[in-house]
Structures are given as structure tokens and as C-alpha cells.
Amino acid sequence: MWKPRVLLRSFFLLQFLLLHSVLRQVSAQGSNATTWNTLSGNPPLVIARGGFSGIFPDSSESAYLFAVTASLKNVILWCDVQLTxxxxxxxxxxxxxxxATNIAQxxxxKSSTYPVNGVTTSGFFSVDYTLKELRSNNVxxxxxxxxxxxxxxxxxFKILSVNDVVETASPPGLWLNIQHDAFYTQHKLSMKNFVRSVSTTVNVSYISSPEAGFLRSIRTxxxxxxxKLVFRFPKNEEVDPSTNQSYASLLKNLTSIKTFASGILVPKGYxxxxxPKSHYLQPHTSLVSDAHTVGLEVFASTFMNDIPISYDYSYDPIAEHLSFIENGNFSVDGVLSDFPLTSSAAIDCFxxxxxxxxKKVNTLVISKYGAxxxxxxxxDLAYExxxxxxxDVLDCPVQMSKDGIPFCFSSIDLIPNTNVARSEFSSLSKSIPDIQSGDGIFAFDLYWNDISSLTPSMLSPFSNFNLYRNPKFNETVKLLTLSEFLNSTQGxxxxxxxxxxPYLARTQNLSVIDAVTDSLSKADYDKPGASNVMIQSTDSxxxxxxxxxxxYELVYMIDELVGDIADSALSDIRRFASSVVIKKGSVYLTNEYFVTGSTKTVPKLKSSNLSVYVQTFHNEYVSQSWDFxxxxxxxxxxxxxxxxxxxLITGFxxxxxxxxxxxxxxxxxxTPNYMKPVEIGGLFQLIDKSxxxxxxxxxxxxxxxxxxxxPLAPSSEIVPSSSIAGAPGAQPTQNAQPKVAVCFTISSLTVLVASLLL
Known part of the structure; x- marks a missing residue:
């Protein structure tokens, strides 16, 4: 039998372990001392929709407890009120x-059919059951x-009453959202009477409703x-059942709304x-400024970390939050979030x-194929x-063209990220098991002139989740030779x-090592005082x-997942490298996207004075464990x-x-809880054994x-890349052409910075 107090105690223990805290910490105060463009001039509020509903079942005890623990000290807990x-x-x-429950199982x-705002609707409704009935039958x-x-x-997780939420979580503030007053009235239940009654027993900070008539009825x-009363706007095309007016028309008369509400709650898109087609942001509306002018607060809803957002945000929920709370023109007065930790960090930390x-930490940021x-x-634009x-460090995976030109590209196979398979070179496709499984069109089979004419395309590592990256610049970019890359990255x-x-040396007579060494020397990277150069390879x-x-700093890439490193392997690595690159999965163990523990890999490497760089950090939410x-x-x-x-190595x-x-x-x-590392394995421990x-x-x-x-074959046995480049019949190299450096001019930086603030 479920024992609520036992579960509560164990959950509290695990949650506080999860955030390295036994007492709630006072949040950092840096941002709170700054003037905000909210109506009050105070920082925006964080409203936790159903608690921390991004992880736990919405409106569950755990969701509410975690929201209070992980958020700003003045977090508001949101409750969608239904009447039994x-x-x-x-x-x-x-x-x-x-x-939202298991009642159908x-x-x-039994399900019922009722009219809801004029629409015949079938389902399981709270009006058919008492609270005791819902709780006594394992709903x-x-x-x-x-x-x-x-x-x-x-x-x-049992269904909670409003009073249960207050008793369990002791929230700093409570927000009651009441959606269907007309529906409950049809069943001889009064939301108005409920609000009157609950207001005498608990402190209610906000009451919202999409029904203007209901808000007017309780205002007295x-x-x-x-x-505070807040008028909630759903989609523009919907109609307020209490007034029969469309929400689009109601939005045009903010002065009228001010007569019965102190604020409005709108979806982000307002x-x-x-x-909807390009998934890019359009210019912001004047809604927040217009509402503030008439004295209405504005709260924005639908902040969720696990939904696709505009390409402008690069899948970074912090960037999205900042566009609503700090854009130089306005700030919303609060955000309704399924992930209140992210919202709290955006407001208080970023x-x-x-x-x-x-910089507060000195962890290196190393690009993954540029940005x-x-x-x-x-x-060029990825590096810029x-x-x-x-x-701190820009990366160049060196590939070799047929005429011996070293250039930067993500793969020796040109198919994944160029249009080569749809070009005149498609017939060059072949299989080379020594390099990869499956066919490819390989860089060493094309001259640099041909490669530079190809159109690069975006990486899509999560296309199987229908998550794609910014497609706008696919046809406005160019690839760089290694020399161009080095000349553009001075400093x-x-x-x-x-x-x-080894394969290129053995089968193509191309010496990558000689080509790289020569390019670095010509760019003066071998001179005293030059910027740091790392040479990375999986090949010792x-x-x-x-x-x-x-x-140069030599970096050994461990391409496979490893849970530990034998002492003999460590000794061998130290013979030729001072740093190591490993995958994220070699740091933390996971099971179905839950972190279950730490490996011994990082401690072992660091105990041997080897620097540890980890790849690849993506912003897309599907790339992260639930714990994050x-x-x-x-x-x-x-x-x-x-x-x-x-x-850390990242494309962002x-x-x-x-x-x-x-x-x-x-x-x-x-340190506030929302900037503490998660407790490794803490979330996994909360899963019921069954x-x-x-x-x-x-x-x-x-x-x-x-x-x-x-060992590699001696370089004397390999035809130097310069000889290949100038061989009879070979196409001329690009060395005689003007160097195309990536120029970081003031004007281009201004454009970039402006775009980031959108």
C-alpha cells in the first residue's frame, strides 16, 4: 500500500541530495539589483506550471516539491483547478x-460524454467522482x-487538492488557473464558491481564467x-464562452481588460x-509595451525546454528566455514554465x-567544426x-584533395554535408571498408577546385527526431583550405x-603530416609566442x-566508450600525448537516458596529469539525459x-x-540550487523498482x-604533397590565388551581435 509520508520523506532526501542542499539557498542577487523593464521594475516571476512538470507528472507532489527546491525563492506554483x-x-x-492520470486503465x-464550450466531448471527468473515490481506487x-x-x-502520485499543495510544498506563491467555469456550472458546481472558500484558507497570489465573465464575477x-486576477488568452481564433467574443478582438481592447484584471497571460507567439514555415522569429509585437501603458502585467506561457523553438535561439532555452526578459525594449512580468530551474537561471544568472x-571558470571552449x-x-561563417x-580554440579536421591541398571539413566522405552526390561527381561513389562502412565520395578523389565549388550543408545529427538546424545559410558559405583557416585564426x-x-600515405601517396607541418610553419605557428596549436588524432x-x-600540444582521441583505463594504457598515452579527448558517455553512465553513475575514466586521466576534453555538447534537448x-x-x-x-567541444x-x-x-x-551540478544517479533512484x-x-x-x-611509413617513402600538387597534368593549386581570410570586421561583428539579441 502506498504510504504518503514515507514517500514524502524519501523524496525529500533524494531531492536535496540531487541539488547538494539540505536547506534552500538564497538566490544570487546580481540581477535583482538591476532595473528591469517589467511593469513594477522588479525581476520577472517564475511560475512553475504544475510544479516541475518537465520531468515529473504535472501537479504531482514530486513536481511541486522539486519546483520549490530548484527555483527562485519567490517561485509561484501553478495549479489547474478541476472540481470533483x-x-x-x-x-x-x-x-x-x-x-493526466491512469484512470482509463x-x-x-467509465467514460462520459458532455458538451464542453458547445463541443460534444467524451472522456473521464472529475465531476463524476468525489475526491475520496478518486483516491481510494488507485487513480x-x-x-x-x-x-x-x-x-x-x-x-x-496521488491527486492533490489545492490545500494539499499548500500543505505539502509550502509555496512562496500560489497561482490558480480556472478554465471551465461554464462546464462546472452545467453540473451544478460553482467555481465562484470554491474560490471564495479557498481564499479564506490559503494565500492565493494569482487567479487566471480565459473567461472574462468569471473574472468579473469574483472581482467583487x-x-x-x-x-491578482489575470485574463488568460488561448489561441487567437478561439472564442471566450462567457462573452462570445474572439480572443483576437478582446486583445485589441486592453483598457477594457484592465477593468476586471491586473494582468494578461498569453502564449509566447503573441x-x-x-x-510557421521558416521557423524564424518575426519582429516582436507591441503587446507588452501596450499592456504596460494601460497598467497591465504581461505573463508569457508555453516555456518548455523539450519542444522545437525558433532557429534564432539555436535550441538554447536560456537564449529564448532572454529575448522575453531582456531585449532592450521590454520585459514580460513573468514566465509560465514546465522547467522552472531554467527560467530561474535565466533571470538570476544570465x-x-x-x-x-x-569568465568565472577557465574550462576551454573548443569548437566542433566551428559553430x-x-x-x-x-x-567561413561557422568559424567566424x-x-x-x-x-578559445577553433578546430580543423584536415582532409586532403586529389591535388594535395589540405582543407578543413568534417568528414573524409563528402556526401553527408555537401551536394556532391547530386553533382557531376556522383559517379565517384565507392566503398572503402578501411575508412567506413557504406559507400562514399571521398575528398582525395576530387581536386580542390572541384571541392571548393560544392555547396556545404548543415549537420542534422537529430533529424530522426525531426529536429533540424538553421538552414538559412546553406548556400552562402565557403570551405577553407588549411592555410586560409590558419591565416584567419591568428590570436x-x-x-x-x-x-x-596511414591509409592516405599507403594508397594515395598523400602525406597529411607533412602538409599540416608545412602549413603551420608558413602561418608562423611554429614561432615563439605563437598561439597554442593542438594536434589531435585517434592514431598514436x-x-x-x-x-x-x-x-605542439598532442591530443589523443579515444573514439570508443571506455569505463576505465588500464595503467599500462595510461603509460602508453603519456608517451605521445599531454591531453585526451573522450566522449560524454565515457564520463557518465546512462540507461535509457537516465544517468546512473560516473566512470573512472576522468579521474584516471587527470591523476596522470592529462588534460581531459569532452565531446560533443549539443543544444538539442534529445541529446541530453533526463537528469540534465x-x-x-x-x-x-x-x-x-x-x-x-x-x-568541452561543441558546435554551439x-x-x-x-x-x-x-x-x-x-x-x-x-550558489543557488539552479546552478549546482545534478546529483549523479539521483533521478534514477526515484524510479520505482517495478x-x-x-x-x-x-x-x-x-x-x-x-x-x-x-609506426607510420617514413616520410621519404611518400611523395610530398607539394610534389603532387605541381605534378604534370594536375590542376593548379590555389596558392597563387589571393588568400581568403575570415575577416572579423567591426561591421560583421555588429551584424552577428545584433542577430544574437533577436
């Missing part, structure tokens, strides 16, 4: 109980959003000093419209800061964006990535060859603060750089045999 047959107000997010309950709240995990549905007995604010989250990989976004660190060197023989010739709350900042913060990595350097400069870092005991996923097989360790490679 015995007039009890319960918190359930949908009029149809089957959309219980044979005792529990479940996750109604199928994008989210249902592994927590078996924790027997609501104390405006303690409770403020920042998004073009607002009113710039990309040039002092490939926003531009086609390894193109990574530079302006604050990357920044660079990492030169070399793969397939490549790094050993560079160790013989240069003094669909928030790239939470993920980065945990890897930096808990795993203590030395650098702006997100990582913004993280390093937020004001909530390095506050010691005053619904745990099958155990995962252990990740094998890295052993010496995985590291040792046969």
Missing part, C-alpha cells in the same frame, strides 16, 4: 482526467506529455492587495511570433550580462561565428585533427610522428563542476561561453592493445 462531484478543488492539468471507471497522476519519460509514472470579493563579462550548430560545418561567440588556439593518415603513430618534429532537464547549461555545469573536465560555443560568464558561478555556499529499465552491460576499460598502433 463533492466540490473539492483538485490540481489536474486537463479537464479530461485520462490525459482502471475498469471501475494516480502520470506524465501526459509523451515526449517526456514515463518511468516515474509508477510512483503512485477578491482582495486586490493579496490576489509577443515574438514565429513564422540576464544583464554580456559575452565579454569576466556547426548554426552554420554548415568547417565553413565561433570566434565571435567566444570559442586563437587551433586544434588540427588528423585521421586516416600520428602523434608520435609530430612529437619527433614539433612541440533538457537544458544544455545544466549538462555543461555538471560536467564542469562535478566531473572537472578541462575543456555561444552557449558554453555564456555559461562560463554567468554570475551564479563561484559563489560557494551561496519500472526500472534492464541493467546495462558494463563499459569495457581501455587497454594498452587499444592504444598501440604500427
Amino acid at each position: 462531484k463533492d466540490s473539492q478543488g483538485i490540481c489536474v492539468p486537463d479537464l479530461k482526467l485520462e490525459n 482502471i475498469a471501475k471507471y 494516480f497522476l502520470v506524465q501526459g506529455n509523451y515526449v517526456r519519460t514515463n518511468r516515474l509514472d509508477y510512483n503512485a 470579493f477578491i482582495n486586490p492587495k493579496t490576489t 509577443i515574438w511570433p514565429v513564422d 540576464a544583464h550580462m554580456g559575452l565579454n563579462d569576466p 556547426s550548430g548554426e552554420y554548415p560545418p568547417c565553413t 561565428k565561433a570566434f565571435s561567440d567566444g570559442a 586563437l588556439g587551433v586544434v588540427i585533427i588528423i585521421e586516416n593518415a 603513430s600520428v602523434l608520435l610522428k609530430f612529437k619527433e618534429k614539433t612541440k 532537464l533538457s537544458d544544455p547549461i545544466v549538462q555543461i555545469n555538471t560536467f564542469v563542476q562535478d566531473a572537472r573536465i578541462d575543456g 560555443p555561444q552557449t558554453a561561453n555564456r555559461y562560463r560568464r554567468n554570475r551564479c558561478l563561484n559563489l560557494g555556499n551561496s 519500472s526500472l529499465p534492464p541493467a546495462m552491460a558494463p563499459i569495457p576499460p581501455l587497454i594498452e592493445a587499444n592504444v598501440t598502433e604500427p
Whole structure:
């Protein structure tokens, strides 16, 4: 039998472990001391919709407790009020109980059919049952959003009354949302009487409704000093059942709304419209300014980390929040969020800061093909964006053309990210098992002139989830030779990535090592005082060859997942490298997207004085474990603060750089909970044993045999790349052409910065 007090105690313990806290911390005060463009001049409020409904079932005990623990100290808890047959107000997010509970799976309950706002609707309704009946027959709240995990549905979350929420979570503020007054009136239940009654027993901060008539009816007995009334706008084309007016027409008369409400609650699109076809932002409306002019507060809804958002935000929910709370023109007065931790961090840690604010942590930000989250990989604009976004190190995966020109590109196979398969070179497709499974069109089969004429395209690592990246710049970018890349990155660190060197030497007579060494020398990177150069490879023989010739930082890439590293393998790595790149899965163990524990990989590497860089950090929410709350900042913060990595590799350097400069870092005991690393395995421990996923097989360790490679053939046995480039019959190289440097001019930076603020 479910024991609420036992579950409550265990949950409290785990939640506080999850956030490294036994007492709620006072939030950082940096942003609160700044003037805001809200109506009151105070920071925007965070309203937690159903608690922390982005992880736990909406309106469940755990959702409310976690929201209070993980959010700003003045967080407001949101309750969608439904009435039971015995007039009890319960918190359930949908009029149809089957959309938020397991009631449809219980044979005792039968569905009904009723008119709802004039529409015949079938389902399970609270008006057919008393609260006692709902609680005594194992009706529990479940996750109604199928994008989210249902592994927590078996924790027997009972339906809470409004009074239960207050008693359980002790919220700083309570927001009651009342959607269907007309429906309940049809069933001889009075929302008006419920509001009158509950207001005498609990402190209600806000009451919202999409029915103007209902708000007018309760206005006479609501104390405006303690409770504010908010008119809620759904979609424009819908009609207010209490007035028979469309919401679009009601929005045009804000002065009239002011007569019965102190604020409005609108979907995000009312403020920042998004073009439905292109998915880019349109110019913001004047709604917030117009509402503030007549004295109405404006609250924005539908802030969710796990839904596609405008390309302008690059899948970064913090960037989206900032466009609503800090854009130089206005700020909404509050945000209704399923992920109140993200909203709290946006307001308290990231607002009113710039990309040039002092760094609070020194973790390196290393680009992944430039800013490939926003531009086609390894193109001029991708590198320019990574530079302006604050990357410390720009990467160039070196490929070789048929005429021996080294250039930067994400893959030796040109098919994935260019139009080569649809070009005149499509007949060059072939299979090379030594390089990859499946056919490809390989860089070394095309001359540089031909390669540079191709159209690069965006990476789409999560297209199977229908998540795509910014397509606007697919045809306005160009690829760079290694020389062009080096000449454009003076002052920044660079990492030169070399793969397939033995194959190219053996079968194509192309010496990648000689080509890279020569290019670096010509760009003066081998001179004293030059910027840091890293040479990265999965091939130890490549790094050993560079160790013989240069003094660059050598980085060993461990391409497979490893849960530990044998001492002999560590000793071998130290012979040729001072740094190591590993995958995220070699840092934290996961099972069905839940973090279950830490590996020994990072501690072992760092104990041998090897710097550890981790890849690849994406902003898309599907790339993150549930523990990271669909928030790239939470993920980065945990890897930096808990795993203590030395650098992170990302196609979204702006997100990582913004993280390093937020004001909530390095506050010691005053660090707010929303800027603490997650407790590793904490969320997994909350899953009921009956619904745990099958155990995962252990990740094998890295052993010496995985590291040792046969030596490369001596360079004298390979035709130098310069000889190939000038061989009879070969197309002329591009060395005689003017160098196309990526110029970071004031005007281009201004355009970039302006676009980031949109």
C-alpha cells in the first residue's frame, strides 16, 4: 500500500541530495539589483506550471516539491483547478482526467460524454467522482506529455487538492488557473464558491481564467492587495464562452481588460511570433509595451525546454528566455514554465550580462567544426561565428584533395554535408571498408577546385527526431583550405585533427603530416609566442610522428566508450600525448537516458596529469539525459563542476561561453540550487523498482592493445604533397590565388551581435 509520508520523506532526501542542499539557498542577487523593464521594475516571476512538470507528472507532489527546491525563492506554483462531484478543488492539468492520470486503465471507471464550450466531448471527468473515490481506487497522476519519460509514472502520485499543495510544498506563491467555469456550472458546481472558500484558507497570489465573465464575477470579493486576477488568452481564433467574443478582438481592447484584471497571460507567439514555415522569429509585437501603458502585467506561457523553438535561439532555452526578459525594449512580468530551474537561471544568472563579462571558470571552449550548430560545418561563417561567440580554440579536421591541398571539413566522405552526390561527381561513389562502412565520395578523389565549388550543408545529427538546424545559410558559405583557416585564426588556439593518415600515405601517396607541418610553419605557428596549436588524432603513430618534429600540444582521441583505463594504457598515452579527448558517455553512465553513475575514466586521466576534453555538447534537448532537464547549461555545469573536465567541444560555443560568464558561478555556499551540478544517479533512484529499465552491460576499460598502433611509413617513402600538387597534368593549386581570410570586421561583428539579441 502506498504510504504518503514515507514517500514524502524519501523524496525529500533524494531531492536535496540531487541539488547538494539540505536547506534552500538564497538566490544570487546580481540581477535583482538591476532595473528591469517589467511593469513594477522588479525581476520577472517564475511560475512553475504544475510544479516541475518537465520531468515529473504535472501537479504531482514530486513536481511541486522539486519546483520549490530548484527555483527562485519567490517561485509561484501553478495549479489547474478541476472540481470533483463533492466540490473539492483538485490540481489536474486537463479537464479530461485520462490525459493526466491512469484512470482509463482502471475498469471501475467509465467514460462520459458532455458538451464542453458547445463541443460534444467524451472522456473521464472529475465531476463524476468525489475526491475520496478518486483516491481510494488507485487513480494516480502520470506524465501526459509523451515526449517526456514515463518511468516515474509508477510512483503512485496521488491527486492533490489545492490545500494539499499548500500543505505539502509550502509555496512562496500560489497561482490558480480556472478554465471551465461554464462546464462546472452545467453540473451544478460553482467555481465562484470554491474560490471564495479557498481564499479564506490559503494565500492565493494569482487567479487566471480565459473567461472574462468569471473574472468579473469574483472581482467583487477578491482582495486586490493579496490576489491578482489575470485574463488568460488561448489561441487567437478561439472564442471566450462567457462573452462570445474572439480572443483576437478582446486583445485589441486592453483598457477594457484592465477593468476586471491586473494582468494578461498569453502564449509566447503573441509577443515574438514565429513564422510557421521558416521557423524564424518575426519582429516582436507591441503587446507588452501596450499592456504596460494601460497598467497591465504581461505573463508569457508555453516555456518548455523539450519542444522545437525558433532557429534564432539555436535550441538554447536560456537564449529564448532572454529575448522575453531582456531585449532592450521590454520585459514580460513573468514566465509560465514546465522547467522552472531554467527560467530561474535565466533571470538570476544570465540576464544583464554580456559575452565579454569576466569568465568565472577557465574550462576551454573548443569548437566542433566551428559553430556547426548554426552554420554548415568547417565553413567561413561557422568559424567566424565561433570566434565571435567566444570559442578559445577553433578546430580543423584536415582532409586532403586529389591535388594535395589540405582543407578543413568534417568528414573524409563528402556526401553527408555537401551536394556532391547530386553533382557531376556522383559517379565517384565507392566503398572503402578501411575508412567506413557504406559507400562514399571521398575528398582525395576530387581536386580542390572541384571541392571548393560544392555547396556545404548543415549537420542534422537529430533529424530522426525531426529536429533540424538553421538552414538559412546553406548556400552562402565557403570551405577553407588549411592555410586560409590558419591565416584567419591568428590570436586563437587551433586544434588540427588528423585521421586516416596511414591509409592516405599507403594508397594515395598523400602525406597529411607533412602538409599540416608545412602549413603551420608558413602561418608562423611554429614561432615563439605563437598561439597554442593542438594536434589531435585517434592514431598514436600520428602523434608520435609530430612529437619527433614539433612541440605542439598532442591530443589523443579515444573514439570508443571506455569505463576505465588500464595503467599500462595510461603509460602508453603519456608517451605521445599531454591531453585526451573522450566522449560524454565515457564520463557518465546512462540507461535509457537516465544517468546512473560516473566512470573512472576522468579521474584516471587527470591523476596522470592529462588534460581531459569532452565531446560533443549539443543544444538539442534529445541529446541530453533526463537528469540534465533538457537544458544544455545544466549538462555543461555538471560536467564542469562535478566531473572537472578541462575543456568541452561543441558546435554551439555561444552557449558554453555564456555559461562560463554567468554570475551564479563561484559563489560557494551561496550558489543557488539552479546552478549546482545534478546529483549523479539521483533521478534514477526515484524510479520505482517495478519500472526500472534492464541493467546495462558494463563499459569495457581501455587497454594498452587499444592504444598501440604500427609506426607510420617514413616520410621519404611518400611523395610530398607539394610534389603532387605541381605534378604534370594536375590542376593548379590555389596558392597563387589571393588568400581568403575570415575577416572579423567591426561591421560583421555588429551584424552577428545584433542577430544574437533577436
